[in-house]
Amino acid sequence: MIQVENLTVHYPDTKVEALTNISLSLNKGDFVCVLGKSGAGKSTFIRTINGLQKPTGGEIYFDGQPISLLKEEQLRKVRRQTGMIFQHFSLVPRLTVMQNVLTGMFGYRSSFKNLIGWFTKEELDLAKRVISEVGLSDMATRKVERLSGGQKQRVGIARALAQQPKVLLGDEPVASLDPGTSNRIFTLLTEMHNRLDLLTIINVHDIELAKRYATRIVALKDGKLIFDGAPEDFKDAEYEETYESIRQDSFFGAGI
Amino acid sequence: MWFKKSNIITVLILFVLVYFSMRLTEFDLAKFRDFRNMIDFLSQWWPMDFSKLPGMMEDTFETLAMAFLGSVFGLLIALPISFIAARNTAPSKILFHVSRVVLSFVRSVPEIVFGLILLTTLGLGPFPAVIAIMFHNVGVFGKLVSELIEAADPGPQEAMRAVGAKKWLANLFSILPQIWPNVLSQFFYRFEVAIRTSLILGFIGGGGIGQRLFNDFKTFQYSAVSLDVLIIMIMVIVIDFLASFIRNRVI
Numbered sequence: 001m002i003q004v005e006n007l008t009v010h011y012p013d014t015k016v017e018a019l020t021n022i023s024l025s026l027n028k029g030d031f032v033c034v035l036g037k038s039g040a041g042k043s044t045f046i047r048t049i050n051g052l053q054k055p056t057g058g059e060i061y062f063d064g065q066p067i068s069l070l071k072e073e074q075l076r077k078v079r080r081q082t083g084m085i086f087q088h089f090s091l092v093p094r095l096t097v098m099q100n101v102l103t104g105m106f107g108y109r110s111s112f113k114n115l116i117g118w119f120t121k122e123e124l125d126l127a128k129r130v131i132s133e134v135g136l137s138d139m140a141t142r143k144v145e146r147l148s149g150g151q152k153q154r155v156g157i158a159r160a161l162a163q164q165p166k167v168l169l170g171d172e173p174v175a176s177l178d179p180g181t182s183n184r185i186f187t188l189l190t191e192m193h194n195r196l197d198l199l200t201i202i203n204v205h206d207i208e209l210a211k212r213y214a215t216r217i218v219a220l221k222d223g224k225l226i227f228d229g230a231p232e233d234f235k236d237a238e239y240e241e242t243y244e245s246i247r248q249d250s251f252f253g254a255g256i
Numbered sequence: 257m258w259f260k261k262s263n264i265i266t267v268l269i270l271f272v273l274v275y276f277s278m279r280l281t282e283f284d285l286a287k288f289r290d291f292r293n294m295i296d297f298l299s300q301w302w303p304m305d306f307s308k309l310p311g312m313m314e315d316t317f318e319t320l321a322m323a324f325l326g327s328v329f330g331l332l333i334a335l336p337i338s339f340i341a342a343r344n345t346a347p348s349k350i351l352f353h354v355s356r357v358v359l360s361f362v363r364s365v366p367e368i369v370f371g372l373i374l375l376t377t378l379g380l381g382p383f384p385a386v387i388a389i390m391f392h393n394v395g396v397f398g399k400l401v402s403e404l405i406e407a408a409d410p411g412p413q414e415a416m417r418a419v420g421a422k423k424w425l426a427n428l429f430s431i432l433p434q435i436w437p438n439v440l441s442q443f444f445y446r447f448e449v450a451i452r453t454s455l456i457l458g459f460i461g462g463g464g465i466g467q468r469l470f471n472d473f474k475t476f477q478y479s480a481v482s483l484d485v486l487i488i489m490i491m492v493i494v495i496d497f498l499a500s501f502i503r504n505r506v507i
Contacts, residue, residue, distance in 0.1 A: 050418055072423070080420030090411035094433040103429060107420025114425055156415075163419055 001063060001199050002026040002049060002167070008057030009044050009223075018044040020223045021058070028166075031193050032201045033210035035227075035234075035242055036220035042203040045220065046171045049201065050082045051075050062167075080107025083160025087172035089152040091144045097155050098140045101127045104162030130161040134188060150181035157188060161196075168193065170202035174209070182206065186213045207239065301482035308480055312468060316487055318382055319464035320495075322457075323450035325386045330393025331443055337394070338401035344413070345405055345427045355398070363395025371457045382454075385462030389450050400442050404435040440506055444499035451492060465491075 002025070009019040019041045026032060034042045047053040048060055051067050060067045062078050070078065083104075091100050105123055106114050113119075119127075131140050134154040139147065144155055153173060160168060168189070174182035190213050193200045204210050210217055211231045219227035219234070219242045227238050277283075337355055339345045346352035367388045374384035408431045416426035458466020469484040 052414060052418060076420040076422070078420075079418055082418070082420075084415065084418040086411060086415060088411050090415035092412045092416070092430055092433055093409075094436065103416065103421070104419050106416070106422075106425065106429075111422055111425055114421070114429075159415075159419070169418075 001028050003061040004058070005061070006058035007045075007048060007055050007060060009041070009048060009053060010056040017223050019048070019220075022225050023058075024218065024225065024228055026199055026201060028199050029197060029215075030199050031190065031213060031215045032199075032218055033214035033216075034201065034203045034218045034220065035207060035210055037243055040220040041223040042220055043171050046169050046201060046203055049167070049169060050079050050084060076107055080163055081165055082167045082169060083163045083165035084169040084171070085153065085156040085160055085173045087175045089149075089156045091152060091155055091159070093145050094143060096141050096143055097131060097136055097147070097158075098127060100144055100155055101131055101158045101162050104159040107163065126164075127162055130158045133161065133192070134158045149177050150185065153177065153185050154188070157185075157192070161192060165196075166198065168198050168200045170200070172203045172205065175205055182209060189213070300478040303479060304483045304486070305477070305479035306483065309483070312465065312484060312487055315463070315465040315468045316491055319451065319454050319458065319466060320491065322382050322386050322389065322454040322462070322464055323447055326389025326454070327393050327443060327447045327450045329386075329390045330446070331397050331439075333390070334394045334397035334401060337398050338405055339427060341398055342402040342405035344410070345431070359395050359398035359402075361395070362391050363399060365392065367392045367453045368456060368460070371460055371462060375461050380461040380463070382463035385454055385457040385464070388457060388462075389453055393446055393450065396446060397442065401435070401439060404438050405431055408434045437506055441503055444503060448492070448495060448499065451495060455488065
């Protein structure tokens with residue numbers, strides 16, 4: 001479904017490459033957890049998939065279409081099939097849960113209807129259904145800033161589901177949540193993943209979560225792909241390699 | 257610990273500036289020796305002359321209407337321009353720079369200058385004054401709102417682009433709800449300023465209670481002047497109350 005070929009991303013103001021020559025193919029049904037230290041390129045990787053970040057080399061094919069060559073209109077069509085959830089939830093403040101979820105359908109509707117906020121019965125029903133799926137039915141009319149972190153992320157998931165996505169991306173979606181809430185969010189994601197037969201790609205810090213929920217683990221280090229395989233094959237040695245601290249090396253090194 | 261040598265220089269510079277400013281403005285407290293004149297003068301303000309009260313009220317509402325229209329139209333025109341003049345939402349670099357230059361130009365021209373030009377060319381009365389206030393407010397709101405847009409949290413903007421919304425719609429929906437309370441706050445502040453401005457514009461023929469105050473003053477009708485001043489003070493206080501009430505309701 002998504003084909004990544006020699007993907008390289010280079011930020012103009014830094015010398016280091018955020019991603020170097022990544023190649024892999026991601027398929028429907030995969031629940032992929034992307035592991036790596038901060039700065040390993042996880043976030044950049046996720047964001048290139050829906051075109052929020054342009055690659056400087058290589059290409060990503062979404063159902064065969066090269067993302068970096070798409071015109072704005074075609075890119076919007078890719079994006080509307082790709083739900084995304086964020087570390088800081090990125091909900092629209094001062095809008096209600098319902099209103100936030102309805103914005104998930106913007107990619108499918110005319111600008112005029114979006115602007116005046118006119119929705120069909122089916123669209124409203126869809127919004128209500130996804131809100132109940134994430135367990136927030138009795139908070140639908142509440143403004144999002146009055147929710148807890150876990151509830152906010154549920155709104156984020158509902159917004160993504162309102163897109164009726166084929167792909168679900170998560171950029172550190174549980175990094176600002178406590179362990180119990182993180183587990184519940186992952187359980188919900190797994191449920192949705194299985195029911196809708198999605199391709200799910202999620203960045204996580206927590207290796208335990210990745211091993212418990214993922215069907216496939218991808219590990220990045222300094223922008224390079226160092227592991228791609230089943231969770232049970234990600235063992236201590238792989239863990240060491242992914243998280244080995246560069247800072248310690250230089251601390252004991254040449255006295256810098 | 258908190259005292260540095262550079263502080264002495266700062267204080268010295270401040271002293272020099274204050275000294276020269278006093279020279280330039282002929283600042284001299286000894287002039288209050290003739291305080292008696294002021295008491296004589298102010299005693300002519302009493303008793304207040306209520307005979308012209310209905311006309312004064314009419315003029316007061318005219319002043320309010322001038323200030324209101326000038327700031328509402330200013331905001332409405334400035335809102336779309338602000339999105340062009342904010343770095344993160346500008347459709348192109350050229351438009352961004354052009355709109356910035358236009359905004360700072362209209363902002364740098366004081367209302368009184370617009371007023372003098374428009375009152376001369378369009379004729380006396382409140383309409384030219386409204387346009388003058390509007391022009392200046394377009395510049396002020398354009399700057400304030402575009403700065404609010406630039407400071408808005410980028411998270412929701414990114415999320416709205418990620419759902420596949422058109423860029424302008426994504427920007428509108430992710431930014432406007434965030435900045436709305438601040439925009440409203442700025443609006444009420446500018447409305448209050450516009451009331452004071454329309455008083456001044458009244459002095460040069462822009463109508464309203466300002467013009468009445470000026471005329472009464474110039475024709476030595478001090479018992480009417482005192483009531484004009486009282487009405488203006490009440491108006492400003494009432495608007496201030498109303499503004500903070502509405503602001504609290506929204507925020």
